[in-house]
Amino acid sequence: EPEVTQTPSHQVTQMGQEVILRCVPISNHLYFYWYRQILGQKVEFLVSFYNNEISEKSEIFDDQFSVERPDGSNFTLKIRSTKLEDSAMYFCASKGLAGSLVNEQFFGPGTRLTVL
Amino acid sequence: DAKTTQPNSMESNEEEPVHLPCNHSTISGTDYIHWYRQLPSQGPEYVIHGLTSNVNNRMASLAIAEDRKSSTLILHRATLRDAAVYYCILVLPGTASKLTFGTGTRLQVTL
Numbered sequence: 001e002p003e004v005t006q007t008p009s010h011q012v013t014q015m016g017q018e019v020i021l022r023c024v025p026i027s028n029h030l031y032f033y034w035y036r037q038i039l040g041q042k043v044e045f046l047v048s049f050y051n052n053e054i055s056e057k058s059e060i061f062d063d064q065f066s067v068e069r070p071d072g073s074n075f076t077l078k079i080r081s082t083k084l085e086d087s088a089m090y091f092c093a094s095k096g097l098a099g100s101l102v103n104e105q106f107f108g109p110g111t112r113l114t115v116l
Numbered sequence: 117d118a119k120t121t122q123p124n125s126m127e128s129n130e131e132e133p134v135h136l137p138c139n140h141s142t143i144s145g146t147d148y149i150h151w152y153r154q155l156p157s158q159g160p161e162y163v164i165h166g167l168t169s170n171v172n173n174r175m176a177s178l179a180i181a182e183d184r185k186s187s188t189l190i191l192h193r194a195t196l197r198d199a200a201v202y203y204c205i206l207v208l209p210g211t212a213s214k215l216t217f218g219t220g221t222r223l224q225v226t227l
């Protein structure tokens with residue numbers, strides 16, 4: 001069964017450093033998402049992406065964040081200068097075909113980001 | 117976004133049916149009712165969704181009240197592997213619709 005994959009599973013970084021979290025969505029999916037979950041808290045939407053541009057972003061997704069689909073298979077989340085409060089589990093998700101209004105989102109296993 | 121209300125936690129015995137309730141009194145006519153679950157240390161996983169009629173799939177059943185202000189996710193025979201946080205989420209129809217997670221219901225399943 002196709003699945004969303006994410007790398008690395010755990011990333012440790014120093015405050016102020018840049019990190020790139022990588023995701024490979026399900027092939028032929030067209031909608032891509034990033035969510036995050038701070039330990040013990042709710043899953044929060046960050047950004048959605050379609051047709052090579054951002055469809056929607058939350059207040060969390062400020063200028064320090066960016067997303068890219070560089071090669072038609074990977075979907076990346078970059079945090080330019082990490083802060084302690086960026087420590088969280090980051091989940092990538094993808095959704096199927098255009099024109100399907102209510103298709104489910106498929107989530108990856110997550111990348112645990114720890115900022116020291 | 118229309119809000120949903122779920123109990124914080126529920127317990128069930130293995131092999132018993134479980135009914136997980138969700139209230140969504142401000143649901144709009146076009147909102148779909150989605151259920152996702154999150155097993156420990158994993159990403160969320162789609163369970164089921166519906167609009168007005170009751171729905172069944174291999175994982176669960178979804179019973180939707182006639183006025184659509186509440187719904188119930190039914191696990192017919194809970195197993196230990198069903199222990200998870202279950203989220204009831206209203207989803208606007210639309211191509212890139214985001215999911216807005218609440219705190220969900222933590223289901224504990226015991227032998």
